[in-house]
Amino acid sequence: MQQHGTAVVERVFREEYGRLIASLVRRFGDIDIAEEAAGEALVTALEKWPGAGVPPNPGAWLTTTAGNRAIDRLRREKQRDAKHRAALMTYDDAPHEPTGPVEDDRLRLLFTCCHPALAPEARIALTLRLLGGLTVPEIAQAFLVPETTMGQRITRAKRKIAAANVPYRVPQAADLPERLSGVLAVLFLVFNEGYLASGDGDPVRAELTGEAIRLGRVLRHLLPDEPEVAGLLALMVLIESRRRTRVRHGQLVPLDEQDRAGWDHALVAEGHALVRECLATNRPGRYQILAAINAVHTDARTASDTDWSQVLALYDQLSRIDPSPIVALNRAVAVAELDGPDVALSLVDRLPLTGYHPWHAARADLLRRLGRSDEAKTEYDAAIAATQNSAESSYLTRKRGELV
Known part of the structure; x- marks a missing residue:
């Protein structure tokens, strides 16, 4: 008890x-x-x-x-x-001084932590610690850096705030756009930690995804003309719409195996409306494109109905904005559906992501589809060893066990 x-x-x-x-x-x-x-x-x-x-x-x-x-x-x-x-x-019952354009305590702290005096990685790490309640090991996992490095980064950020006398005040309206990219990055990392938690507890942390979405709604109310704010909110609600179907009996359920009747269709509708709004604005950005990719997935009645050519076209567009190896890895998944696993594997093998567990998981799946079971087992073992999420580990273990 x-x-x-x-x-x-x-x-x-x-x-x-x-x-x-x-x-x-x-x-x-x-x-x-x-x-x-x-x-x-x-x-x-x-x-x-x-x-x-x-x-x-x-x-x-x-x-x-x-x-x-x-x-x-x-x-x-x-x-x-x-x-x-x-x-x-x-x-005291005396009225407080004006709070400025940001009326929410947590959103005010979010902007404060994203002060330009701090390095971008320090802003994100500090906010994940203070607002997300993530532990240092969890944040280190999100950044793919050693725990000691992350601990030092957070400590230095707090010291710099004190030494530079960074004010705990609401940024003025003119300061908000300058802080926006850091704030959006923080919200998405908080959401991702809830979507696929890295710690030993629940594999999905609904309080973190819910908090990121709540702050995203407040931010959208504050900055209604910023399409990347709408894009991030769309991305988060579309992913969140699938949360109830993502884990079953303690095991991760991939998108193509999920019961689509169990998705939150109100969130799907909200996300699609936001994506259409972004398309009408025609100022594409990273979060808007990611939201559009998720809109394609949630628009398909079944996994086999997915318009992979549209997904690939969107990843091509995203690659021009964000030519990172992680984007290239996700693009290769779409390539596998259109051109086959052998073509996708040749793309994946070029990526410098050997310490990144989704890279191992993607290679394992492609090798499995090519009938190269022994190599697939090795990659599944590497992916299992690299993930800290219990539901994902359980899923990968099942897939490995199905190999002959």
């Missing part, structure tokens, strides 16, 4: 982490204070909730408890400066 209660506390805390940190940073203006206070609130919850039960509004409970811990810390350190006085005034 105690173990089950602890798991519930940790799950709730993880779901509420981004909201909690954003609220604390707004109140106290200090990342370290926010993180330490949140950690102390978790310890208190672990002590109380397993016996007393999860409170009706756990987010509010954690926010109140963490806020009290932060104030206690400021008092203990005898910081009688403006920060201390501001903390003591958090219960």
Whole structure:
């Protein structure tokens, strides 16, 4: 019972982490204070909730408890400066100063973390940590870098914010476009971590995909004329529409095996409408093209009805904007459907992605289709060893076991 209660506390805390940190940073203006206070609130919850039960509004409970811990810390350190006085005034009914164009705590923190003073990779990593609640190992996995490297990157980012006195304020309207590319990249990485989680817990983390979509909707309301914002939102809702069918009995279900009747057709319709809006704007970008590819997939009544020629044409367009090996890998999947697995394999083998588990998985599938079972087994083994997602590992293990 105690173990089950602890798991519930940790799950709730993880779901509420981004909201909690954003609220604390707004109140106290200090990342370290926010993180330490949140950690102390978790310890208190672990002590109380397993016996007393999860409170009706756990987010509010954690926010109140963490806020009290932060104030206690400021008092203990005898910081009688403006920060201390501001903390003591958090219960004051006086109106807050204007917040600017971004009204949402988490979106404000997202833009703050994407300040130009920080390197692009530091902005993304810090935001994944603070808003996504991802651990350092999970972020390192998303970036394909060692854990120690990522830990140092996040630490340096926080130090630079403090040293450069980066203000915890809402960016003005003129600053928003400059910050936009970093914000979109962060949202997509948060979404991807929820879509295919890299840690030891749930293989799909709906709280992360839901949070990324929620922030995407707020961002679209803020910047309705930015087609890449609409494109990213379209991409996320189209992928999210398939979430309920992606895992069955703890095993990943690939797109061609999913029960399309189980897709969320309201999200599909929303995504298609956004893609049509992007097409009418005619200012193509990376997220818009990825959304269009997903629109083709979700428009097909069955997997065999997929218009692979259109998918390939879209990947060709994307390759001109983003000529990365990962785009080339995904393009090769479409090539396999049109020109055969032998042509696709020759493309895949040229890519410098030997440490990337989808590369091994793609090679394994192509070799399987070519009847080269021994080589396919080796690639499945490499893919299984490289993935940390339990559902994906289970699927790859099944596919390997089907080889003779």
